Amino acid sequence: MSDRIPRFTHAGVTDAEISVHPFATEDGLGLQLTRFRRADCDDVVLLVHGLTMSSDMFVMPEHRNLVTHLHDEGFTDVWAVDFRMSNRYPYDMETHRFTLDHCALYDHPAALAELRRHVGDRRVHVIAHCLGAMTFMMSLYAGVATGITSVVCNSVALTPRVPRWSRYKLAFGPALAEYVLGFSFLDPRFGEAPAMTRGWMLSRLISAVHRECDVRSCHMLSFMWGSGRPALYEHHNLDDATHLRIADICGGVGVHYYRHVHAMVKAGRAVKYDRGDRRLTALPDDYLAGAGGVRTPTLLLTGDRNRVFGDSNLVCHARLRQVAPGLHELGVLPGYGHMDPFLGRDAHADVFPKMVDFIKRKAA
Ligand SMILES: [Zn+2]
Numbered sequence: 001m002s003d004r005i006p007r008f009t010h011a012g013v014t015d016a017e018i019s020v021h022p023f024a025t026e027d028g029l030g031l032q033l034t035r036f037r038r039a040d041c042d043d044v045v046l047l048v049h050g051l052t053m054s055s056d057m058f059v060m061p062e063h064r065n066l067v068t069h070l071h072d073e074g075f076t077d078v079w080a081v082d083f084r085m086s087n088r089y090p091y092d093m094e095t096h097r098f099t100l101d102h103c104a105l106y107d108h109p110a111a112l113a114e115l116r117r118h119v120g121d122r123r124v125h126v127i128a129h130c131l132g133a134m135t136f137m138m139s140l141y142a143g144v145a146t147g148i149t150s151v152v153c154n155s156v157a158l159t160p161r162v163p164r165w166s167r168y169k170l171a172f173g174p175a176l177a178e179y180v181l182g183f184s185f186l187d188p189r190f191g192e193a194p195a196m197t198r199g200w201m202l203s204r205l206i207s208a209v210h211r212e213c214d215v216r217s218c219h220m221l222s223f224m225w226g227s228g229r230p231a232l233y234e235h236h237n238l239d240d241a242t243h244l245r246i247a248d249i250c251g252g253v254g255v256h257y258y259r260h261v262h263a264m265v266k267a268g269r270a271v272k273y274d275r276g277d278r279r280l281t282a283l284p285d286d287y288l289a290g291a292g293g294v295r296t297p298t299l300l301l302t303g304d305r306n307r308v309f310g311d312s313n314l315v316c317h318a319r320l321r322q323v324a325p326g327l328h329e330l331g332v333l334p335g336y337g338h339m340d341p342f343l344g345r346d347a348h349a350d351v352f353p354k355m356v357d358f359i360k361r362k363a364a
Pocket residue numbers: 212213214215218219230235243
């Protein structure tokens with residue numbers, strides 16, 4: 001028996017009834033919600049993962065995870081969605097032309113409809129990460145997601161900003177990957193590809209300039225996301241088991257999402273990718289255009305060492321404060337990067353209490 005942590009395990013949540021709730025999107029994808037219920041509760045919490053991650057990021061057994069933390073703090077009915085960006089599905093690595101607009105229009109409203117079928121009109125709070133946070137906020141600011149009591153967004157929300165090296169990667173990476181190198185997707189596991197294949201060679205090339213650790217998937221992820229060694233987290237914040245299985249937590253992805261993020265970075269805010277697409281008419285061209293009308297309070301969180309989305313949430317907070325003074329809050333996490341606020345060994349002590357404090361105040 002290996003002592004390796006199995007993929008897609010729920011062993012990190014004990015003392016709870018766990019159930020899976022499939023639902024479909026209007027454009028034909030099968031998605032699911034997982035419910036972690038210890039008892040009924042007036043304040044339901046919905047967790048939304050980031051791109052290439054999954055609900056697994058909230059239930060990791062190697063540290064005190066967010067679902068368990070919420071249960072112990074009295075939020076005893078916690079749900080986690082796996083939307084189309086989840087590594088539990090094949091969608092990220094299939095040939096596709098999904099953009100963040102598709103997530104905003106199709107995934108989050110369908111997830112909320114399924115959630116409401118079970119929890120009725122109880123208060124719903126959302127905690128979301130990375131492009132899960134951005135796409136959920138896009139749903140909310142487009143008015144296609146409603147009835148949310150509060151939102152916590154980690155790393156980014158409606159004003160994506162990235163380091164300079166990431167701007168180059170966003171601008172040239174998709175065409176280079178698809179048309180020159182012939183990769184329809186990038187996979188942190190390229191290091192395990194057969195010797196001398198293109199994936200193997202790319203991984204060796206990247207590892208040659210990443211001497212900060214000896215985990216090839218960690219190097220690949222730094223190449224895929226952000227700008228740094230490593231880019232996604234502070235090494236010392238992670239448990240060794242998490243670092244070694246980081247490719248279980250963050251999977252592979254097609255490069256088309258990068259094009260939409262790049263369009264937003266150039267615009268300085270969340271904008272629709274294809275204004276001419278008539279299937280997306282329910283969405284605004286500019287997601288901040290109606291920001292003054294949104295009354296859902298948001299806690300914008302970011303690590304002060306965020307090398308993926310930099311100061312995006314500081315800028316978003318300043319922007320939203322202009323249109324809705326006093327409604328939104330900013331939380332800066334000293335010593336944290338992009339995803340260690342969830343994956344970190346000590347996140348339960350350094351980060352989760354800030355989320356819980358915010359939700360408790362909004363639940364009152
Ligand atoms: Zn590493």
